[in-house]
Amino acid sequence: MTPMRAMVIDDSRAMRMILKRIVTKLNFEAVEAGDGKEAMDLLADMTEVPELALIDWNMPNMNGLEFVTKVRADPRLREMTLVMVTTESEQSQIVRALAAGAHEYVIKPFTEGAMIEKLALLGLVPTGANS
Amino acid sequence: MSVEVEVDESDLAEMVEQVWESYLDPEGVSPLIPTYDENQPSEVHSSVSITGSWTGHVVYASSRAAAQRAAAAFLAMELEEVSEEDISDTLGELANIVGGNVKAMLPPGAQLSLPQVNLSPEASARFPNTQRISGVYGVWEGEPVSISMWQSSTDNKEEGA
Numbered sequence: 499m500t501p502m503r504a505m506v507i508d509d510s511r512a513m514r515m516i517l518k519r520i521v522t523k524l525n526f527e528a529v530e531a532g533d534g535k536e537a538m539d540l541l542a543d544m545t546e547v548p549e550l551a552l553i554d555w556n557m558p559n560m561n562g563l564e565f566v567t568k569v570r571a572d573p574r575l576r577e578m579t580l581v582m583v584t585t586e587s588e589q590s591q592i593v594r595a596l597a598a599g600a601h602e603y604v605i606k607p608f609t610e611g612a613m614i615e616k617l618a619l620l621g622l623v624p625t626g627a628n629s
Numbered sequence: 630m631s632v633e634v635e636v637d638e639s640d641l642a643e644m645v646e647q648v649w650e651s652y653l654d655p656e657g658v659s660p661l662i663p664t665y666d667e668n669q670p671s672e673v674h675s676s677v678s679i680t681g682s683w684t685g686h687v688v689y690a691s692s693r694a695a696a697q698r699a700a701a702a703f704l705a706m707e708l709e710e711v712s713e714e715d716i717s718d719t720l721g722e723l724a725n726i727v728g729g730n731v732k733a734m735l736p737p738g739a740q741l742s743l744p745q746v747n748l749s750p751e752a753s754a755r756f757p758n759t760q761r762i763s764g765v766y767g768v769w770e771g772e773p774v775s776i777s778m779w780q781s782s783t784d785n786k787e788e789g790a
Contacts, residue, residue: 509743510725512718515704516652556725556741585729590737606726607644607651 502622503527503548507537507565508583509557513606517552517583520613524623526550534560538568547575550622553600555584555591563598570599579620583608636734636778641765644730645776648723653702653769661767661774669766669773672696674751675720675744677728682738684781685759687728689720690751695772696720717746727776751775758782 504526506517511532518528529548531537534557541547551569555562562582569575581602582595592603602616617623642663649660671690678686691699693716700711700719721744732739756779764777 510718510722512700512703512715512722519705556729556743558743585726585733585741587730587733588737606729607648609651609655 501525501527502550503529503546504550504552505529505531505537505540505548506552507531507534507557507562508552508554509533510554513554513583517613520610521550521552524614524617533557534562534565534568537565541569541575547578549577550579550581550617552581552583552604555582555586555595563595566595566598566600579622581616581620583613636731636763638763638765640734641727641731641763641776641778644727645765647730648726653699659770661765661769663765663767664773666766667761667764667775667777669768669775671751671773671775673716673720673746673748675724675746676756677724677744678742679728679732679735679739680742681740682736684783685762686756686779687724687731688751688756688777688779689724689727689775690777691769691774692772693748695769695774698770698772699723713748717748720744721746731778 504521506514506528508514509532514530521528531540553562553565566580569578580600581604582600583604585606587605595603602620604613604616614623645661654660672693673696674688674690676686676688696716697708697711700715701708703719704715724744728741732741759779759781762778762780764775766775
């Protein structure tokens with residue numbers, strides 16, 4: 499079975515490593531990007547689009563909200579599940595992200611269990627992957 | 630514009646507890662033990678600036694050993710594998726997480742900067758015209774760690790106006 503792919507987009511290498519560790523545990527192949535622009539550049543070169551993107555909000559060059567907006571405007575990327583993972587926890591910001599096309603919203607700090615629970619709600623946790 | 634600060638020490642303590650539970654002590658075996666000593670020493674620090682409805686800085690400071698331990702916990706590494714870059718990344722993210730959560734408690738209109746990391750003591754920090762207004766001070770496995778809020782005195786003056 500072909501593993502699913504996840505793109506981890508965060509300007510913090512430490513946070514990318516945490517997220518990568520979680521998705522790898524769930525049998526995803528992980529690709530990292532340091533900001534939205536780098537992620538868009540990587541996506542442009544990919545023949546197969548990742549099933550999942552975990553996206554920070556505050557990043558240089560292209561922030562997470564801009565990335566979500568660009569992905570949603572590109573028909574080739576419409577199947578991607580987009581999850582914002584950010585410290586931006588005001589209700590208005592959550593509404594903005596969901597309105598732009600994010601599917602879920604995870605507020606930092608998060609536990610590994612909380613993240614896996616969110617991904618399970620999105621149907622992205624294969625049975626037995628978190629054992 | 631200036632506002633009354635609505636983030637107190639118990640709010641900061643709650644955030645810190647969440648950070649420990651999520652990243653630094655997920656097993657719940659080595660919490661940050663409060664010392665209430667705002668003059669405890671530090672060797673490294675990181676900060677984020679907040680501007681807008683409140684102006685100031687949120688600062689994470691610790692000993693180098695605590696920073697190394699934080700990086701090891703954050704990145705799931707052995708202590709001896711931790712590099713300067715790992716410490717720097719981890720300190721930056723810790724400031725970002727705490728600062729982001731502080732911002733969420735402020736009235737709308739606050740903006741958060743990207744984190745700054747200084748592998749030097751907090752005492753050497755350059756936060757001109759600021760005053761420390763709140764903080765959580767403790768020891769983690771015997772090493773000092775603090776999280777504090779520094780308000781711009783410009784903000785103070787406007788409050789009194």
